[in-house]
Amino acid sequence: MEWFTAPDYWLSRLLLQRGLAALYLVAFLAAVRQFRPLLGERGLLPVPRFLARASFRESPSLFHAYYSDRFFAGCAWAGCAVSAALLAGADSLLPLWAGIALWLVPWALYLSIVNVGQTWYAFGWETLLLEVGFLAAFLGNDEVAPPVVVLFLLRWVLFRVEFGAGLIKLRGDACWRKLTCLYHHHETQPMPGPLSWFFHHLPKPLHRVEVAANHFTQLVVPVLLFTPQPVASAAAALMILTQLWLILSGNFSWLNWITVVLALSALRLPADPPPVSAAPLWYEVLVLAVGVVLVALSSRPVLNMVSRRQVMNRSFDPLRLVNTYGAFGSVSRVRYEVVIEGTADEHPGEDGDWREYEFHGKPGDPRRWPRQFAPYHLRLDWLMWFAALSPAYAGEWFGRLVEKLLEDDRDTLRLLRRSPFPPGAPPRFVRARLFRYRFTTWRELRETGACWERTYVRDFLRPTRLGTSR
Template identity: 80%
Template sequence: MEWFTASEYWTGRLVFQRALAGLYLVAFLAAALQFRALIGERGMLPVPRFVERVPFRRSPSLFHWHYSDRFFAVCAWAGCAVSAALLAGLDSLLPLWGGMLLWLAPWALYLSVVNVGQTWYAFGWESLLLEVGFLAVLLGNDEVAPPVVVLFLLRWVLFRVEFGAGLIKMRGDACWRKLTCLDHHHETQPMPGPLSWFFHRLPKPLHRIEVAANHVTQLIVPFLLFAPQPVASVAASLMIVTQLWLVLSGNFAWLNWITIVLALPAVAFPSDPPAVPDAPLWYVVVVLAVSALLLGLGHRPVRNMLSRRQVMNRSFDPLHLVNTYGAFGSVSRIRYEVVVEGTADEAPRKDSGWREYEFKGKPGDPRRWPRQFAPYHLRLDWLMWFAALSPAYAGPWFGALVERLLEGDRDTLRLLRRSPFPADAPPRHIRARLFRYRYTTWRELRETGACWERTYVREFLPPTRLTGTAQRS
């Protein structure tokens, strides 16, 4: 069975598994802390309504059989517990089959969450975590050396992530071909980080170099993953460095981190692997059979990558076993933000005492500097960015958000950084206004201390009050 395993990747597997468990932990923690306001029984997009209209075969989930907020919380916190156990290395203390089942548990639990999460979970990194998490089930534990075919499949996923992202850029916005996208991206990205202002203010020639280096890393380097060592290790290391650069420049949930984790098994770490017996026959059969299935399903993302109508971030099966990825095929030139305000006045006027709600991650007060949240995912903040791009993105949930704020719903208020109204004394009216935001210059920053300058554009939602249900006043 020497052909089946590659003991020289023993350390790479170990580092990969522990890092992946850490990302699972972050994902489940975000689900546990945010679900009530987003998809709970009284959430903006309640799970019970979703499972009534979407059959199990289209969206497999435990919550098709039973849903309550308490049951969801149990599943989410159970996911945290299993992830923490994997992070601590419990799988290495179990028999091979027990370790595989332990890795299967967070995958099944998170699949159940994603498949009822609706627009709040419609991000590429959700499917990527599931696809990679499923492969982790096949990697084995300390009883066997890493299977060669699974190591290949992990590189194949990394190839599709990077090469697909590179193709979508070259086929998309012309600024990627002109090397000018980073003149705008750091300012207009969904959730800037604490260093994004400084990245934006880098000299434009350096921005050109950044874009060119990105094209090399995404369109050429991925092919080197399948070269002999040490070339594959160098290719994976270049991808890791590029992703760390992106980590510094913004908040992209765990997208960059899981890409880094994917690159780890391709690195030939110096190690002295222990002597282990040959892999048992049942394990060989399971790994080869499932790998053959995954390779067979892989023709869909390949066909998508080769298509001139390439799409980003789509799953080709309800279990999220094979998916297509990509980001920022187009880059906004102007940043818009929806600012939500409330007033306690019985009859709202332009000169009413409108007070602004502050979100945790998205820009609001021009003087408030962005914080680092990634790999933690602030789902409401991300969707507010999409809402600013077009009201159509906000259609399914924004009215419910306004209604919850008018009710002083505590679960919804916990998603915010600060509410100007206590939960027991909510505002009489809510309005939303659209502003254009831009980064200040070095001079403006020194004079005002503000990293943003904002200009009123138009009304996004007129003053709205509660009359049984949220209606316009």
């Protein structure tokens, strides 16, 4: 079938697959480095405890068959190895069927991790990586030209990501409709980046232009993805420019990067296609069957997207093949941060020798400038932002975190930038206090060198020692 393939998109496929392999590699490296203190047998939310109450049908995962920290590490390292091989182009050296199978390996491994990851993996970009990763397996390799059906389905994912995010904004916070959300967002976003302070201090009229441009990019431009070329390419290029702007303004894990990768599916790049063979019949049947299944599974995400009660970042099937997305349906006006401190004093007082634990990406010391971490995902730092919004977000794991700090647990301390206590000499008491943070003004920055100004609000957790009831 001549219509089945689109040879002009061979370079777009190449860049998309290599970019996706790089994001898989980042995701698996994050799992390698963080799983033991977060999800391990002695972690904050242990996988074995989750598996005891969740069935395979609810959360398909290799770990239902067997779990140990060593086996989890082996799966994560295997994901790193396969992702690195795909990044180097190993799929192009294999027969078509073997290339498809190789692409399904990181998808199956990462699905197994996400489905036992609980709150640490409850982010939209986790399911987005899985949905795009599954589709990428059927894009083929150098033997055949990219299938039109898969390219269409990738654009369909991109449409849902952008259009869903645009709708949730219009239906959510009134500041999106008033074009004022960016008066606050750069300061109150989960993890500011090194340029967020400067973005925050842009003139307010420019912030209003940013919001208006965002609405146009998310509510109008996605429709143009399904128009003829070169309009579709222009729409994809505009989305890529918008995502690069967002990448500069904050740390949103790989959400923006995978959106850039997705946009490549609609970008027809000027390059002569290499000679390829005709697509075999079994491949055409397989791709069409996958397309039919995914279109059928799209009904619930579509109904959610058009509903007045639209929800963000929800999976409707346990394999996470077709999902609904959205981001920042509401924007915080004030930034709160939970600051964790410890003391070696036997009888700690309010003015005792309290020392602050430092996190990698979460604001702490007002003089420490934010750093760039995305596309790497600091899971504990992100959950600490949610904990500051409401203690309910921390109910499952915060008490365990405090216990681990009191126990001087090495794995847990590796999640932090710095512990104020030397190894082997943990604090006797740990407390947590809630502070209000705001970006300093230009004058305050020049006078103090601090990018943040913080004000004590209240206790989040009173001084606690081992053996104290949670």
